[in-house]
Amino acid sequence: MKKTSFWVILICVIAALSALALLWQHHQAKADAVIANVYQDGELVRSIDLNQLTEPETFTVTGPAGENEITAEPGRICVSHASCPDQVCVNMGWRSDGGFPIVCLPNKLVIEIESAADENPIDGVVG
Amino acid sequence: MKKITTKQLTTMAMLTAIALAIHVAEAQIPAPVPIPGVKLGLANIVTVYAVFTIGAGPALMILVARILLGSLFAGQAMSLLYSLAGGLLCFVVMLLLKKILTRNQIWVASVIGAIFHNIGQILVAIVVTGTPAIVSYLPVLLLSGIAAGLFTGFAAQTFIHRMDKKS
Known part of the structure; x- marks a missing residue:
């Protein structure tokens, strides 16, 4: 026991x-994270400053299993269409902070929101 | 390797069919949360049962057959890689745990197995996408894996005990 x-x-x-x-x-x-990095097969294909956007922008990334249509809006980003059957990445919805990356495993696509805190590590020092 | 008797072959075939049916049925249920890799893993009940009753070799064959056929029927080519990596790592860990666990602790093997299943999946995902940031999914997967592992583990343990009484 x-x-x-x-x-x-x-x-x-x-x-x-x-x-x-x-x-x-x-x-x-x-944290005040605003830069969305889009990776395909480990390579950075797009990097968007979401706060610099003034109107929605749509682009397509093609991977081994098909296409992902990504929509970026001021302050947020999502995968709006995917050619795969399971639609996990589309169902993950909008991202506006660095919580979890959006991942499409079949297409090796990762959308990660960069934490602004990473670039400025002494942000928290007081005095 | 020992020669497989007809009885063993029949048992293995039946367990593979059961595991495959569970696997395919589970794939029809929409994911509760939109996080890749979160699932109940009910087919693991069969793997646990096989590891603890009919031995390593047959259990491995059942597992591999179920994952190959399951991906063919219900998944995509890519999901095969994740299932296989997770499944094999989970299998090895359960096999090691079998030596030190009693009949009433079978559920432990299932939980620890589930944890290693998630670790295997994440490792493959990192290698395939080349993005180490995916590791941030590990805590969610571990929590859901522990919960699912508890459920399938107790289900398998109850099943094994019932089968013991019958024979």
């Missing part, structure tokens, strides 16, 4: 660490 409690504790610790990491990510996402 002693052994079972060991496993229970181990699993709880992993779950707690995941939850903490999740909270931390959520906290990070609050």
Whole structure:
């Protein structure tokens, strides 16, 4: 029985660490992040400053499994159409902060919103 | 390798068919959250059962057959790679855990297996897309994986105990 409690504790610790990491990510996402980087197969294909946009912009990225149509608007970005059957990336909806990247695995497409805090690490220093 | 008896072959074929049916049925359920990789993984019940009752070799064959056929019926070519990486890593970990777990701790193998399944998936996703930022999905996947692993683990353990009583 002693052994079972060991496993229970181990699993709880992993779950707690995941939850903490999740909270931390959520906290990070609050940072003033505005630059969306679009990667295809690990290469940066587009980098858009979402706050510099004045009107919606649509472009298409082609990968091994088809096309993703990406729409960027002032302050947010999403995949508006995808030629794949499962539409996971489209269902992920609009992104306006650095929480999670939008990922289309079949097309090796990743849209990541850069955290402005990364560029200015001494932002938080007081005094 | 030992020669496979007709009984073993029949058992393996039946378990593969059950796992495949679960796999395909689950693929029809829309994902609860729009995060790639989050799923219940009900077919893992069969893998856990096979690992703990009929042994490593047959369990591996059932797993690989289910993933290959499952991707063919219900997925895309790319999902095969993720399922295979996650499935194999999960299988190896469960096999190691089998040696140290009692009959009432079978669910632990399922949970730890699920965790390694997620790690395997993420690693392949990072390699395939070449984008290390995908690692930020790991906490969500781990939490959902632990929950799903608990469910499938207890389901498999209950099933194994019932089958023990029958025979």
